[in-house]
Amino acid sequence: MQFVNEQITPEAQALHRESLVIDTHADSIQCVLEGRRLGVRSDQGQFDLPRALEGGISAEFTAIYLRTPRAGAVHQAVQFVDALHQEVEAFPNMALQATRADDILRAKQEGKVALVLTMEGAEGLEGDLRSLRVFHRLGLRSLGLTWNWRNEAADGVDEIRTGGGLTQFGVSLVKECNHLGILLDMAHLSPAGVRDVLELSEAPVIVTHANCAALCPHPRNLTDTQLEAVASKGGVVGVTAVPRFLGEEESRCPLSLLLDHIDHMVKVVGEDSVGMGTDFDGVGENRVVGLEDASKMPSLTAGLLQRGYSPERIRKILGGNFLRVFRQVVG
Numbered sequence: 001m002q003f004v005n006e007q008i009t010p011e012a013q014a015l016h017r018e019s020l021v022i023d024t025h026a027d028s029i030q031c032v033l034e035g036r037r038l039g040v041r042s043d044q045g046q047f048d049l050p051r052a053l054e055g056g057i058s059a060e061f062t063a064i065y066l067r068t069p070r071a072g073a074v075h076q077a078v079q080f081v082d083a084l085h086q087e088v089e090a091f092p093n094m095a096l097q098a099t100r101a102d103d104i105l106r107a108k109q110e111g112k113v114a115l116v117l118t119m120e121g122a123e124g125l126e127g128d129l130r131s132l133r134v135f136h137r138l139g140l141r142s143l144g145l146t147w148n149w150r151n152e153a154a155d156g157v158d159e160i161r162t163g164g165g166l167t168q169f170g171v172s173l174v175k176e177c178n179h180l181g182i183l184l185d186m187a188h189l190s191p192a193g194v195r196d197v198l199e200l201s202e203a204p205v206i207v208t209h210a211n212c213a214a215l216c217p218h219p220r221n222l223t224d225t226q227l228e229a230v231a232s233k234g235g236v237v238g239v240t241a242v243p244r245f246l247g248e249e250e251s252r253c254p255l256s257l258l259l260d261h262i263d264h265m266v267k268v269v270g271e272d273s274v275g276m277g278t279d280f281d282g283v284g285e286n287r288v289v290g291l292e293d294a295s296k297m298p299s300l301t302a303g304l305l306q307r308g309y310s311p312e313r314i315r316k317i318l319g320g321n322f323l324r325v326f327r328q329v330v331g
């Protein structure tokens with residue numbers, strides 16, 4: 001199926017507009033640090049508030065991600081937090097910072113985008129639980145333990161030679177996140193780490209951006225067994241719009257491929273554990289055709305309708321499932 005935006009039916013538009021749309025991963029704060037403003041529509045990158053509002057996005061998880069963590073990582077992370085706070089303050093008509101599930105609903109009601117502060121890799125904590133507690137007070141509501149490498153908390157997916165999972169600090173982090181009400185995100189985590197978190201966490205866990213290994217055997221993707229384990233704890237996995245995790249690295253990646261991953265995930269874990277985590281502003285230049293930036297989110301609804309998904313199922317995948325787990329874990 002070659003699906004393009006012009007084919008979005010009035011029915012799909014209406015369903016998309018009334019739905020809560022939660023996208024669980026974007027690297028847009030990095031773009032702010034590099035000079036872009038979230039409140040100003042840009043033709044650079046993929047996410048800003050005008051494009052998000054056009055695309056009907058109710059909530060966006062925006063990550064602290066330290067490319068070159070080193071001594072002073074807490075200070076680097078603070079710069080991300082400040083950038084997010086500054087953007088929310090500068091554009092109050094378009095954004096609010098969400099720290100509770102009700103904030104996401106309020107953003108939807110008020111026609112704004114709820115920005116959720118997340119951390120992708122625990123590097124920014126410098127191995128200290130006190131940093132986690134302070135970032136929580138600043139609004140941190142989701143923590144990915146690793147990016148692809150080894151850090152103080154655990155091994156990432158590119159560090160699997162030794163078969164390592166969580167460190168002792170990682171175990172403490174899981175417990176403290178459970179205690180504070182911070183979502184644990186297993187995207188980028190090594191298979192042993194995933195096993196550890198699933199075993200240790202008393203709360204449902206999420207994977208903010210990953211796809212199905214059964215369709216694309218990339219180490220960043222989840223096996224059916226892992227998907228089932230996340231679902232059995234009441235968690236949700238965000239299907240991600242990264243062509244190389246969908247199985248199309250070289251040429252144009254059709255939206256149908258992303259829909260195939262949603263189909264597979266729904267088949268394996270059911271409709272209550274699947275969501276969306278695009279990785280806007282982290283994808284690079286090769287993008288899913290039809291979902292090139294935040295303004296194109298209605299294509300997803302149109303594509304799911306075309307595949308015969310009921311409106312109820314579509315609302316769960318677009319945001320209902322992540323809202324449920326957010327309310328349960330964060331409050």
Ligand SMILES: [Zn+2]
Nearest residue numbers: 120188209282
């Ligand atoms: Zn990532």
